[in-house]
Amino acid sequence: MSLKCLSCLLLFSVLLISGCGDNSEDKIKDIGQRSVKIVATTGMITDMVKNVGGERVSVTGLMGPGVDPHLYKASAGDVSRMREADIIFYNGLHLEGAMAELFEKMQSQKMTVAVTEGIAEEKLLSPPKFEGAHDPHVWFDVSLWMETAKTVRDALIDLDSASAALYKSNAGAYLEELKILHEYVVSRASEVSQEQRVLITAHDAFNYFGRAYGFDVRGLQGISTATEAGTADVRDLSSFIVERRIPAIFVESSVPRRTIEAVQAAVKSRGFDVKIGGELYSDAMGNPETPEGKYTGMVRHNIDTIVNALRGE
Amino acid sequence: MSGYDKNKKAVEVTDLTVAYREKPVLWDIDLNVPSGILMAIVGPNGAGKTTLLKSILGLIKPAAGQVLIYGRPYEEQRHTVGYVPQRGSVDWDFPTSVLDVVMMGRYGALGWIRRPGKKERLVAMEALRKVSMDNYAHRQISQLSGGQQQRVFLARALVQDASIYFMDEPFQGVDAKTERAIISLLKELRSAGKTVVVVHHDLQTVPEYFDWVTLLNVRSIASGPVDDVFNEDNLRLAYGGLVAFKSHEHREQVKN
Amino acid sequence: MGLGEILHNLVFDYTLRTVALGSGVLGVVSGALGAFAVLRRQSLLGDSVSHTALPGIAIAFLLTGAKSPLVMIIGAAVAGWAGTLLVMGIIKTTRIKSDSALGLVLSVFFGFGLVLLTFIQKMPNARQSGLETFLFGQATALMERDVIVMAVLGALAVITMLILWKEFKILSFDPEYGVTQGFPMRTVEVILTTVLVIAIVVGLQTVGVVLMSAMVVAPAAAARQWTDRLGLMIFLAALFGAIAGISGAVISSLTLRLPTGPTIVLCISAIVLVSMMLAPNRGLFWNWIRRWYNRRLLTLNAVLADMYELAKVHDDPSHAHPAATIEAMSYRTGGVRRSLDALEESGLVQRSRMDEWALTPKGMAEAEKVIKSMEVKT
Numbered sequence A: 001m002s003l004k005c006l007s008c009l010l011l012f013s014v015l016l017i018s019g020c021g022d023n024s025e026d027k028i029k030d031i032g033q034r035s036v037k038i039v040a041t042t043g044m045i046t047d048m049v050k051n052v053g054g055e056r057v058s059v060t061g062l063m064g065p066g067v068d069p070h071l072y073k074a075s076a077g078d079v080s081r082m083r084e085a086d087i088i089f090y091n092g093l094h095l096e097g098a099m100a101e102l103f104e105k106m107q108s109q110k111m112t113v114a115v116t117e118g119i120a121e122e123k124l125l126s127p128p129k130f131e132g133a134h135d136p137h138v139w140f141d142v143s144l145w146m147e148t149a150k151t152v153r154d155a156l157i158d159l160d161s162a163s164a165a166l167y168k169s170n171a172g173a174y175l176e177e178l179k180i181l182h183e184y185v186v187s188r189a190s191e192v193s194q195e196q197r198v199l200i201t202a203h204d205a206f207n208y209f210g211r212a213y214g215f216d217v218r219g220l221q222g223i224s225t226a227t228e229a230g231t232a233d234v235r236d237l238s239s240f241i242v243e244r245r246i247p248a249i250f251v252e253s254s255v256p257r258r259t260i261e262a263v264q265a266a267v268k269s270r271g272f273d274v275k276i277g278g279e280l281y282s283d284a285m286g287n288p289e290t291p292e293g294k295y296t297g298m299v300r301h302n303i304d305t306i307v308n309a310l311r312g313e
Numbered sequence B: 001m002s003g004y005d006k007n008k009k010a011v012e013v014t015d016l017t018v019a020y021r022e023k024p025v026l027w028d029i030d031l032n033v034p035s036g037i038l039m040a041i042v043g044p045n046g047a048g049k050t051t052l053l054k055s056i057l058g059l060i061k062p063a064a065g066q067v068l069i070y071g072r073p074y075e076e077q078r079h080t081v082g083y084v085p086q087r088g089s090v091d092w093d094f095p096t097s098v099l100d101v102v103m104m105g106r107y108g109a110l111g112w113i114r115r116p117g118k119k120e121r122l123v124a125m126e127a128l129r130k131v132s133m134d135n136y137a138h139r140q141i142s143q144l145s146g147g148q149q150q151r152v153f154l155a156r157a158l159v160q161d162a163s164i165y166f167m168d169e170p171f172q173g174v175d176a177k178t179e180r181a182i183i184s185l186l187k188e189l190r191s192a193g194k195t196v197v198v199v200h201h202d203l204q205t206v207p208e209y210f211d212w213v214t215l216l217n218v219r220s221i222a223s224g225p226v227d228d229v230f231n232e233d234n235l236r237l238a239y240g241g242l243v244a245f246k247s248h249e250h251r252e253q254v255k256n
Numbered sequence C: 001m002g003l004g005e006i007l008h009n010l011v012f013d014y015t016l017r018t019v020a021l022g023s024g025v026l027g028v029v030s031g032a033l034g035a036f037a038v039l040r041r042q043s044l045l046g047d048s049v050s051h052t053a054l055p056g057i058a059i060a061f062l063l064t065g066a067k068s069p070l071v072m073i074i075g076a077a078v079a080g081w082a083g084t085l086l087v088m089g090i091i092k093t094t095r096i097k098s099d100s101a102l103g104l105v106l107s108v109f110f111g112f113g114l115v116l117l118t119f120i121q122k123m124p125n126a127r128q129s130g131l132e133t134f135l136f137g138q139a140t141a142l143m144e145r146d147v148i149v150m151a152v153l154g155a156l157a158v159i160t161m162l163i164l165w166k167e168f169k170i171l172s173f174d175p176e177y178g179v180t181q182g183f184p185m186r187t188v189e190v191i192l193t194t195v196l197v198i199a200i201v202v203g204l205q206t207v208g209v210v211l212m213s214a215m216v217v218a219p220a221a222a223a224r225q226w227t228d229r230l231g232l233m234i235f236l237a238a239l240f241g242a243i244a245g246i247s248g249a250v251i252s253s254l255t256l257r258l259p260t261g262p263t264i265v266l267c268i269s270a271i272v273l274v275s276m277m278l279a280p281n282r283g284l285f286w287n288w289i290r291r292w293y294n295r296r297l298l299t300l301n302a303v304l305a306d307m308y309e310l311a312k313v314h315d316d317p318s319h320a321h322p323a324a325t326i327e328a329m330s331y332r333t334g335g336v337r338r339s340l341d342a343l344e345e346s347g348l349v350q351r352s353r354m355d356e357w358a359l360t361p362k363g364m365a366e367a368e369k370v371i372k373s374m375e376v377k378t
Helices: A003-019 A024-029 A043-056 A076-084 A097-107 A142-159 A161-189 A207-213 A231-244 A257-269 A295-310 B049-056 B098-110 B118-130 B146-158 B176-191 B203-209 B232-239 B248-255 C003-012 C014-039 C043-064 C069-093 C098-120 C144-163 C165-173 C175-180 C185-207 C212-224 C230-254 C260-278 C284-313 C323-329 C336-345 C361-374
Strands: A036-040 A057-061 A087-090 A111-114 A198-203 A216-221 A248-252 A275-280 B005-020 B023-035 B038-042 B064-069 B081-084 B164-168 B195-199 B212-217 B219-225 C349-351 C356-359
Touching (some): A043 A161, A142 A161, A198 A257, A231 C230, A248 A295, B005 B195, B023 B195, B038 B203, B219 B232, C014 C144, C014 C212, C014 C260, C069 C098, C144 C165, C165 C185, C175 C185, C284 C361, C356 C361
Parallel strands (some): A198 A248
Antiparallel strands (some): B005 B023, B005 B064
16 A cells, blocks of 8 residues: 555544544433433442432443452443443542543543542541542442432432432432441441451451441551552561451452462461451452342441451351 | 595485575585595585585485485484584584583483583593694683684584584684694594595685585586596586686696 | 561561562572573573463463462463464564564563453453462462472473483584484473473562563573583572572562562662673673773883883983973873873882973883883784
8 A cells, every 4th residue: 555545544534533522512412312321430339320320321330340440441442431421420539540541531521420529528538658649448438428329419410400300319219228238337347346346358448447337457458459568568467467366357359369368378377377257349349140249238248247257157 | 545435435415405495505416425535515605515514414404305324314324424513603602611512522422311421521632632622621612713613613523433524614714723733634534434525615725635526506516536526617617707716737736 | 677687587477488488489490591591592582481471371361260370370381382382483484583573472472461451350350360460470479389389390490401401501502513413402492492481480470471581581691790601600590590589579578568579670680780790701890990900001101112212312311301291292191190100109210300200220121121012023
């Protein structure tokens, strides 16, 4: 192919592709006649949006069960789904570490909502090692998660005011469910004595959980799974476990087991036997067909697993 | 000329053809090397001289042809064939000593896994003495001059105690002293009844050093005793008129 | 943390001991076997095998769904080998040379591996297998059983190398001659490559795919600076590899959140740098010193010779000349004053009045010697 021919073809393709930009204005106009197309990132957000949006919405979740949002890189397919969506919901607070630029770009084209934006700053945790950024794992405190539900409801009403009443009533019902859930967790937590309330997991995902329900929380890796744990981290953590005679530690579904198993081996070498109390759903939920595939099911599973293991059952 | 046995064929090559991407490098070569002579193989660049050697030694797979050593296929006669490759075929910066390289000539006899021991060391030192390199036995090969490198390769072939030796341009780029030492060694080998086939680059010394000569340029132009074959017509055929040839009389003078 | 405490931890802390042992084994095996790759001018092969292993790891996971490192090591080995065979095939059947073929296969396989990883990240429970940790390694997750597997495989590789020592030697130095000696050099090459693949694959968990090539090439490069003997070179390569491995493990244990794999690579790089600078004979540092010394000597001799010439013109050899005159005779005035001072210290010249210099009798004799040595021998 001659050079001239090639450059013509190139120019033509560029024009064609850029011409395929979405006409946002037209799309929004007819929103009343069709279902709202939504793209959500984590499973927890997807679940929430489905509950608040009800039949009015068609939600695509990008991150399935067992996927780590800290490291998730959007594929070309994801980007095109986002382009076609009417509204994008993500966690924010840098949970989706690899997608920050993408959200910024989408922001200029359509409603891109961080569900945590409604939470007042004083309610957020800012661990000292994380250099001024906030801990994004807010969903482990059910009361905080209730706030995000309100943000989602308000965003949907903003976009599709015609169905405001539906959204309000769905959100109301969901918030009731969450309130009951919160109480359940509190009550189960109280079954464990205060000194026994120590939760050790693969990464620092459970700080909000700890604050809300009175647990002392330690993770092997930091807030983000992108940082590798060092031998000093393993040594410190295993010393801590032996000192406090903690009966069980936990693996997470979205993080490799091997790091926690390494901690267990280190503890064993010090003559103490710590069990792996079970698998927790930290940054991702379970399989969609199972109860753990829903937010409520996931939270229940977590607290049940934790309490049963710490009580020695 | 020494009494060579015309009836005993040390090397017999028939119909050897080697092609590289449909370009023939050697075409339909027939070569007979009687036992107990010094033969030179000469020809212009790209004539296929090195290719011929490597094909005989099984290093290159020919498109057609057969090689017999004392009447048997080469693969059966490896132990009786010695090889001195071109100096440039290895990286002399390799971390090893002169003695080590010479002992490589015994690897074939040792077979798999067995390491060279005292016996091999003695044989190697003896070979080094023959090429006047025994003082350099533990020298790193990177510190050798061109002539010294050539002598090491020679010694390596000598320890094989072969009946036939193939050498690829052993006189290329060596000093006069080394050249004299090498030719004297070759003549010694011939006296002991060995056969030596040498790819040679210097036409002027062919009559002085060698008994037989093969003129090669993709095809075998001529092959036989130097007196019969090494003449102006054949050289012109082989080199295509690129050669200045000393007259017959002058050659006689040089020989005497 | 004091050295005593570090040593104590090295022996008694399970985690540090395990990681250090694993890294040490990695260093020894990849250092020793990598040396042969380096000697055969195939350093890029280490890089290629490491990178081509990535899709093998991903496919092993896809096929078996298993999270055990051993399965993925096998996948890595198969892919690494497949890549190498492909490279050899390309070299044999096309006009592409070995460095281009290696680079080509390396990038294609690695790219394919990354695509697979992106695809796999959507699958449930994929994260648990720790596939992404193979990119840069996760030494901290090493457990005793992992180290045992590494040690057994590594020992297999090293013992094979020791047994086939002379075969590997002749393969690396003069493979054609080896053929004429009756050795199937192709087979020996296959064995060497296999052993190298094992060495590389063993280390992937610790240092990761991206950086493993450093552990294959750097120890041998450093060792070459120190010796001209093959046996010693291989031993030193293994030693340097082990030192880098253990130091890397120790150093990364001293601070929180320092990744072990890259730290090990930094250690071996430091060793290479030191070797390049300070090794006797080849060390750059010594070369510079030698050159500087020679330059000084040359200037000294030149000044002596110039003064001799000056003295010859006058009948009185002790006639002093100002420094400027002497400087005018040499190409570079820079070293003249310094040389005059040095010569004065050795008693070869003397200062008469300020800035006027003459040869002493000793200096005359020395100058004659220098001039004689500079004459061309006929």
